[in-house]
Amino acid sequence: MTQEIDVSVVNLTKRWGNLTAVNNVSFDVPKGSFFSVLGPSASGKTTVLRMIAGFETPTAGDMFIGGQRINDVPANKRPCNLVFQRLALFPMMNVLDNVTFGLRRRGGISKAEMERMANDVLARVDLKGLNKRKISQLSGGQQQRVALARSLVLDPTVLLLDEPLSALDLKLRQDMKLELKRLQARMGTTFMYITHDQTIALAMSDTVAVINFGKLEQVASPDILYREPATHFVASFVGENNRLNHGRVVKLIDDQTCQVEIGGLLSVARIGEELAPGDDIDLFIRPEMIHLQLGKQASGIVGQIKEINFDGAHSLVVVQLTESAIPLSINVKFQHTEQAPAIAVNDTVTLSWGRAAANAFRHIEPPTEGKE
Amino acid sequence: MKRRFFMIMMLVVFSLALVSCGSNEPAAPEAAAPAADAPAEEAAAPEEAAPESGGVLRMLTWEGYAPEELVNKFTEETGIDVEISYIGDNNELIAKMAATKGVGYDLVSPTLSYVATAQADQGIYQPIDLSKVNTDQINESLDAILEGSTYEGKPYAIPFVWGTTAMIVNTEKAPDAGESYLDLCDPQYEGRISYRSKYDTLYMFAYALGLDPAEAVKDEAAYRDVMDQVLDKLVECKPYVRVYWDSRQQIEDLLKKEEVWVASSWDASAWSMSLEDPKFKYVVPKEGAVGWYDTLAISAGAENVDAAYQWINFILAPENAAVIVNQTGYQTASAGAADAASPELAALVAESLPPEKMASINWYFPKPDYATDIEADVEEQLKAAQ
Amino acid sequence: MSAKLKKSGRLWLVLIPYLLWIGVLFVIPHIKLFGLSFVDHRSGELTLGNYAKFFGSDLYRRVFWRTALYAIFTTILTLLIAFPTAFIITKILGKKMKAILLLSIVLPYWISELIRAFAWMVLMRETGVISYLLQAVGITSHNIEFLYRNGTIVIGLVYTSMLFMIIPIINSLDSLDDSLIEAAYDLGGNFWSTMREVIIPHAGPGIMVGSTMVFMLNLGNYVTVTLLGGKNSLWFTENIYNQFIVRFNQNQGAAFGVILLTFSVLLVWITLKITKQDMAEAM
Numbered sequence A: 001m002t003q004e005i006d007v008s009v010v011n012l013t014k015r016w017g018n019l020t021a022v023n024n025v026s027f028d029v030p031k032g033s034f035f036s037v038l039g040p041s042a043s044g045k046t047t048v049l050r051m052i053a054g055f056e057t058p059t060a061g062d063m064f065i066g067g068q069r070i071n072d073v074p075a076n077k078r079p080c081n082l083v084f085q086r087l088a089l090f091p092m093m094n095v096l097d098n099v100t101f102g103l104r105r106r107g108g109i110s111k112a113e114m115e116r117m118a119n120d121v122l123a124r125v126d127l128k129g130l131n132k133r134k135i136s137q138l139s140g141g142q143q144q145r146v147a148l149a150r151s152l153v154l155d156p157t158v159l160l161l162d163e164p165l166s167a168l169d170l171k172l173r174q175d176m177k178l179e180l181k182r183l184q185a186r187m188g189t190t191f192m193y194i195t196h197d198q199t200i201a202l203a204m205s206d207t208v209a210v211i212n213f214g215k216l217e218q219v220a221s222p223d224i225l226y227r228e229p230a231t232h233f234v235a236s237f238v239g240e241n242n243r244l245n246h247g248r249v250v251k252l253i254d255d256q257t258c259q260v261e262i263g264g265l266l267s268v269a270r271i272g273e274e275l276a277p278g279d280d281i282d283l284f285i286r287p288e289m290i291h292l293q294l295g296k297q298a299s300g301i302v303g304q305i306k307e308i309n310f311d312g313a314h315s316l317v318v319v320q321l322t323e324s325a326i327p328l329s330i331n332v333k334f335q336h337t338e339q340a341p342a343i344a345v346n347d348t349v350t351l352s353w354g355r356a357a358a359n360a361f362r363h364i365e366p367p368t369e370g371k372e
Numbered sequence B: 001m002k003r004r005f006f007m008i009m010m011l012v013v014f015s016l017a018l019v020s021c022g023s024n025e026p027a028a029p030e031a032a033a034p035a036a037d038a039p040a041e042e043a044a045a046p047e048e049a050a051p052e053s054g055g056v057l058r059m060l061t062w063e064g065y066a067p068e069e070l071v072n073k074f075t076e077e078t079g080i081d082v083e084i085s086y087i088g089d090n091n092e093l094i095a096k097m098a099a100t101k102g103v104g105y106d107l108v109s110p111t112l113s114y115v116a117t118a119q120a121d122q123g124i125y126q127p128i129d130l131s132k133v134n135t136d137q138i139n140e141s142l143d144a145i146l147e148g149s150t151y152e153g154k155p156y157a158i159p160f161v162w163g164t165t166a167m168i169v170n171t172e173k174a175p176d177a178g179e180s181y182l183d184l185c186d187p188q189y190e191g192r193i194s195y196r197s198k199y200d201t202l203y204m205f206a207y208a209l210g211l212d213p214a215e216a217v218k219d220e221a222a223y224r225d226v227m228d229q230v231l232d233k234l235v236e237c238k239p240y241v242r243v244y245w246d247s248r249q250q251i252e253d254l255l256k257k258e259e260v261w262v263a264s265s266w267d268a269s270a271w272s273m274s275l276e277d278p279k280f281k282y283v284v285p286k287e288g289a290v291g292w293y294d295t296l297a298i299s300a301g302a303e304n305v306d307a308a309y310q311w312i313n314f315i316l317a318p319e320n321a322a323v324i325v326n327q328t329g330y331q332t333a334s335a336g337a338a339d340a341a342s343p344e345l346a347a348l349v350a351e352s353l354p355p356e357k358m359a360s361i362n363w364y365f366p367k368p369d370y371a372t373d374i375e376a377d378v379e380e381q382l383k384a385a386q
Numbered sequence C: 001m002s003a004k005l006k007k008s009g010r011l012w013l014v015l016i017p018y019l020l021w022i023g024v025l026f027v028i029p030h031i032k033l034f035g036l037s038f039v040d041h042r043s044g045e046l047t048l049g050n051y052a053k054f055f056g057s058d059l060y061r062r063v064f065w066r067t068a069l070y071a072i073f074t075t076i077l078t079l080l081i082a083f084p085t086a087f088i089i090t091k092i093l094g095k096k097m098k099a100i101l102l103l104s105i106v107l108p109y110w111i112s113e114l115i116r117a118f119a120w121m122v123l124m125r126e127t128g129v130i131s132y133l134l135q136a137v138g139i140t141s142h143n144i145e146f147l148y149r150n151g152t153i154v155i156g157l158v159y160t161s162m163l164f165m166i167i168p169i170i171n172s173l174d175s176l177d178d179s180l181i182e183a184a185y186d187l188g189g190n191f192w193s194t195m196r197e198v199i200i201p202h203a204g205p206g207i208m209v210g211s212t213m214v215f216m217l218n219l220g221n222y223v224t225v226t227l228l229g230g231k232n233s234l235w236f237t238e239n240i241y242n243q244f245i246v247r248f249n250q251n252q253g254a255a256f257g258v259i260l261l262t263f264s265v266l267l268v269w270i271t272l273k274i275t276k277q278d279m280a281e282a283m
């Protein structure tokens, strides 16, 4: 299947003195898709976006929009628009003037036509009848919509969004998240969305690019990202995981599966990157994919419940592995279904999981306290 | 009952009167009382020079009129501390005095022509008690000055320092200038001419036009007529003027840098320029110099009248007056001071002001209110003329 | 804390020094001045004569308009120079250069206006530094006088009041989020449209405060104008000064003062109306 590509970034690099904020990054954004760039803070996400928008000049690399190289196109001529982290609405103008700002720059559009276009896009973001309001008279969610409308009215090839939801409170963020996704689907505009919040990225995106320390770790669909992380970082950053350090590869079962040993316990695991028997590995186990049974069972790993953190639909159960040679504890997401056994602290339980729940990657020293 | 009310009202009125009296002329009772009570004893005081009297003498005067050297000497001799404030203008002096009816100052140095009118308008001075002044050391100008400062039969000023205003010429650049004040309007010196836009210039041009402002000033219409003619002339001359100078420092600087060649000048300033560089010459044109006489007058609000008289007698002593002459170039009313002056300066004075030029000095004349207004009108119109 | 203060009514206590200050030094003297302006100098009777004198005199009216036009013109010129400078200082320069430039703007104001004016005279006089330099580089062969020209007054005034224009504008530009400028560009704006629609409207209050201050300062200037202007410098303040100091006519002087004050307040008010700002917002 050949996909049309809206944004293409090739070997993009940005340095400030010694600091390499973006390091040789390449990816393609398919037309009409919701594309996210996910990474912890200071990983270089905003820098990537600002280079595409035209507010930073790359140290090296090329950028294309709709097949056209845009490195030398000034910011105000690029066929993309940016929704700023802090929205950057014009407080000196009312809603309508904010939305028509870009149209007014184009020229050749009548005032009535501009207003019609503005009303149209405002209706699409569910913001009608507030044309004359000042920006300061709008709620956070409404401001968000104005910012979107202001860019969307220009019908950009790609809409760049820099964590636009981070300023909202949790509830509003959840609502807007879904709305953004629907809006994107409805309008068919390519969205390139930046976030440090993996739940947002996973929920909304067709494709997610994970970036860390300026380096691209993996570009994949949320599903692949979750089940088949390509790197140690992706495994630890995307979704929840139990991380068990310093395991050892016992043997390779097939080209995707291996058997690992950790604290004398054995487990199957997916091979995250190329491994050989004897390799020192870290094991990542998804808490929601662990099967928990009461009592000591014939197969599985035996442990004792240390903590139960009730959370409505499920509980987070902390299990101390009793047969391990080293102290190990594992978090289990325990589903409260009708068939589920009643559990209590100090209960003895047996845990088991399949290959898909565990990912093995070569060991990396965990970072010491605090950010570097 | 009624009677008592009346008494209280009387008291109130009386005390109010006292208060207002006190605030308007606070110094009048104190100042007048000792002078009236003990003229006989005080008369002998100057000779004794009462060094133990102490206190502070507060003066309002022109720069150069109370050199530090003399102030220190005075303090040593009398034990009186001296505080000096400076003025740049007679009107400023009057304004400062009028604001407090003289309180805050003991001794001031107004120009003679301003004394009697200011006394009439503002009542800021007190009469001179001649019995306290050592008149022997004052030259022949004394009687004229006393006369000139008389208001309602009493004299208000003692002569102190005098000077003339005429022209200074750079003899290398303008060797022919100085014959008449009209040389200050000669196109051949276009842009090299400077004078003040103040009354002394108005008088110079009036005399140059053959008018007599001293006579005309007695009648408002006549004075306005004279001044209107002067204004017309000055407007005609304006294109040739580089700048209307404001301060001695400014005009001396302009002359030294040869940005100006012909200018009006105070004699002392011109003489000091000559002493530095003989190409500068103070010249009195045929119309005669304009002369001013600065005096010593005692404030109506003086708190230390004794000290004021002590200073008068001190500063006019020949050896002290000579210090002023040598430092500033001004002439004083001290009888022997001229002899004590430096020979170089004496020679310049003699050359610039020989007896016939002395005789032709046009002294500042007393000015009624309207004259000040008319002159100010001329100044403003001159500055506004394009 | 501030809310508590407001509630307790003790806010007034805090304001007392200021109220005293403004009352004693501003309100009372101006009320007195206003009263004096309606009194005849000689007779002490109530009169409109002091105002009639102004409106009846070609000279005073001419000087007044000249002063007003010059003050307006220099204010505009100051704004034209100050705005880009303030913009560069706040939005373009790095921290260090910003501090250096700001200091270089503030530093001259540590020196009194009088001495600054004298320094200008040294620079611009016929035998001064500029004339010398022009000859040194061969642009001219003789001395040139720059002093005592109307242009010199303008230059002097612009320089003297620059700080009072730049600081409020810097202040208002500082509060302009840089991303607003980027957003304008992102939406297709260019330098001019961004200036016109985003930056200038945002800096409006600062521009208004600065212009008002500079205009008032220029209108009331005495030292710079008389020293640099020379024989043609007549400025309305000089007429006021003459009334008080030379003519002892404080009533006429008061009337002139009231006319000047009324004019400047009116002009500021009209400007605020035209630019659709309100006083409270601007200040």
Ligand SMILES: Nc1ncnc2c1ncn2[C@@H]1O[C@H](COP(=O)(O)OP(=O)(O)O)[C@@H](O)[C@H]1O
Residues within 6 Å of the ligand: A016, A019, A021, A039, A040, A041, A042, A043, A044, A045, A046, A047, A048
């Ligand atoms: N203008 C700049 N000058 C120097 N360093 C910068 C600049 N902008 C960003 N950085 C640095 O580049 C790195 C990446 O920043 P950014 O792209 O904003 O990260 P993110 O958006 O992922 O939080 C950070 O270390 C940041 O401090």
Ligand SMILES: [Mg+2]
Residues within 6 Å of the ligand: A045, A046
């Ligand atoms: Mg960011």
